[in-house]
Amino acid sequence: MLLFRLWLASTRRAALGPLRWLLVFTGGVHVGLAFGHTAGQPFLSLLFVVSGVTYLVLAVLRRDRRWWRPVTGLLLLGTIVAYLALVGSGREQPDPVGILDKLAELLALGLVMLPHEGSPRGWRRPLRWVIASAASLGLTVATSTAIWAEDLAGSSHSHDGTSCAANHHAGPGTVLRPAPCTVTPAQQMAAEGLVAETRESIAPYQDVRVALAAGYRPTTPDGAGVIHYGTAPAGRGSALDPRHPAALVYVRTRHGAVLLGAMYQMPAQGQPGPDIGGALTPWHYHTNICFSLPGLFLSGLSTPFGQCPPWSVRVTSPDQLHVWTAPNPNGPFGDLDVTWARRLAQS
Amino acid sequence: MTSLRHVLLLVQSAVCGLVALGASVFAMASHSPLLGLLAAVSGMLALVPVLVAAGLGAGWGWARGLGIGWELLLLVSGVTDALVLRNDDMVAVVVNVFFPATLIWLLLRRPPTMRTWSDAVSPGGSTRS
Numbered sequence: 486m487l488l489f490r491l492w493l494a495s496t497r498r499a500a501l502g503p504l505r506w507l508l509v510f511t512g513g514v515h516v517g518l519a520f521g522h523t524a525g526q527p528f529l530s531l532l533f534v535v536s537g538v539t540y541l542v543l544a545v546l547r548r549d550r551r552w553w554r555p556v557t558g559l560l561l562l563g564t565i566v567a568y569l570a571l572v573g574s575g576r577e578q579p580d581p582v583g584i585l586d587k588l589a590e591l592l593a594l595g596l597v598m599l600p601h602e603g604s605p606r607g608w609r610r611p612l613r614w615v616i617a618s619a620a621s622l623g624l625t626v627a628t629s630t631a632i633w634a635e636d637l638a639g640s641s642h643s644h645d646g647t648s649c650a651a652n653h654h655a656g657p658g659t660v661l662r663p664a665p666c667t668v669t670p671a672q673q674m675a676a677e678g679l680v681a682e683t684r685e686s687i688a689p690y691q692d693v694r695v696a697l698a699a700g701y702r703p704t705t706p707d708g709a710g711v712i713h714y715g716t717a718p719a720g721r722g723s724a725l726d727p728r729h730p731a732a733l734v735y736v737r738t739r740h741g742a743v744l745l746g747a748m749y750q751m752p753a754q755g756q757p758g759p760d761i762g763g764a765l766t767p768w769h770y771h772t773n774i775c776f777s778l779p780g781l782f783l784s785g786l787s788t789p790f791g792q793c794p795p796w797s798v799r800v801t802s803p804d805q806l807h808v809w810t811a812p813n814p815n816g817p818f819g820d821l822d823v824t825w826a827r828r829l830a831q832s
Numbered sequence: 833m834t835s836l837r838h839v840l841l842l843v844q845s846a847v848c849g850l851v852a853l854g855a856s857v858f859a860m861a862s863h864s865p866l867l868g869l870l871a872a873v874s875g876m877l878a879l880v881p882v883l884v885a886a887g888l889g890a891g892w893g894w895a896r897g898l899g900i901g902w903e904l905l906l907l908v909s910g911v912t913d914a915l916v917l918r919n920d921d922m923v924a925v926v927v928n929v930f931f932p933a934t935l936i937w938l939l940l941r942r943p944p945t946m947r948t949w950s951d952a953v954s955p956g957g958s959t960r961s
Contacts, residue, residue, distance in 0.1 A: 502833075502836075503833070503836045581921060581922045581923045584923050585922065585923060585926060588843065588926070588927070591843055592836075592839055592840065592843055595835075595838075595839030595842060595843065596835050596836065596839055599835045599838065599839065601835075614889065618838070618842055618885070621839055621842045621843070622842045622845060622846050622882065625842065625843050625846030625847070626846045626849055626850070629846060629847060629850045630850060630853065633850060633854070777870070782866075784855070784858075784867060784870055785854055785855050785858040785867070785870075786854065786858070788847070788850045788851055788854055789923065790847050790850070790923055790924065790927040790928070791913070791919055791921060791923060791924025791927065791928060792847065792848070792850070792851045792924075792927070792928065793851065794851055794852075794854075794855045794867075794870045794871070794873075794874050795870060795873050795874055795877060796870075797870075798913070798917055799913065799917065799919050799924075800917070801918075801919075
């Protein structure tokens with residue numbers, strides 16, 4: 486019956502405007518998501534079915550009913566808020582389907598709020614237009630900020646194969662290469678060898694001026710004062726040559742830059758790094774780095790919508806592996822402990 | 833369609849505003865005046881779609897030209913990003929290619945003013961979304 490009504494509506498071109506299409510899209514997405522959550526989260530799956538079917542029903546109903554806009558608006562607002570609550574609690578990750586669905590719902594909500602033919606005329610119409618526009622703008626900013634915030638903070642919720650690699654977490658825009666879950670004695674020895682060789686090779690760079698003289702140049706520091714000094718590919722050896730690592734990592738302290746370790750990097754994007762220490766040494770790459778074209782400096786992280794600041798491009802980095810020669814609490818290959826780095830910076 | 837154009841411009845402005853917000857946070861975290869300047873420019877650019885939407889609503893003639901020019905810039909940038917830099921994930925393509933292309937189409941096919949602001953009946957037909 487529902488499909489028949491949809492077909493009937495589609496035959497009347499004027500009746501099937503963008504708002505109906507957006508409702509049909511989001512209803513379809515919700516019904517589809519219900520199937521994906523049946524096994525793990527049956528209650529959520531039921532909610533998806535209810536909201537999805539309600540959207541489809543609202544899409545085929547006549548819009549001149551007085552209750553249609555308030556009900557549709559409340560349902561759209563409710564599903565946006567529910568999504569943000571789910572994402573904020575870590576039960577869902579902001580994935581492309583979810584983000585596109587929210588965009589469709591925000592567009593639909595904006596259309597529902599704007600004045601229509603049945604709206605009162607006179608001074609109230611432009612006022613409603615302005616209020617609806619401001620609400621639409623504010624809701625989109627709030628929703629997309631919340632999605633991005635969760636995306637950036639969501640590494641603790643990530644399940645991307647991090648269980649095998651202790652002290653390694655895939656963060657927002659950071660992808661961990663799958664690594665075997667075991668560490669053989671040979672891999673343990675190889676990993677320890679790499680740390681020892683790296684420590685010995687980069688020892689002269691304790692003084693940052695030596696690094697600058699060798700051609701290493703600073704990139705933009707992060708919030709903890711950690712800064713990578715990279716070198717041009719021509720100045721590097723092979724991907725894992727301890728004498729010529731792709732970058733040296735320092736933290737800015739009150740007494741000058743302190744060397745934390747080195748970063749190895751594969752020569753080209755998409756090439757998986759060699760397996761050295763199994764689960765100890767998983768390689769990673771970044772998908773959300775913004776580089777400013779004039780000056781080639783790190784200008785930020787791309788938003789969940791894939792956008793960078795002006796004059797910047799989004800790049801995916803080649804595979805990278807950090808080796809910490811300073812006493813990082815997460816170990817020589819683990820994620821850099823930001824709290825520890827920040828303490829070091831303030832020391 | 834007029835309403836769709838208006839809402840699309842607002843959503844686009846909010847999405848661009850997020851870039852400015854992110855750039856501001858990054859600039860503050862890294863204490864970089866250069867990044868601060870980038871954040872300020874991002875913020876100003878994020879206001880362009882709102883300006884176009886408001887201009888179209890108020891019947892300002894230049895708003896349509898500004899909108900088409902701005903969307904063309906975004907479209908070229910988005911297509912280059914997707915085809916040359918291979919940043920062709922679904923969300924990026926929708927926001928950076930599909931949105932500007934749709935807005936260009938909407939800006940070209942409709943009269944520049946948004947009559948729903950006034951009591952007059954739109955000469956372009958129904959104002960229903």
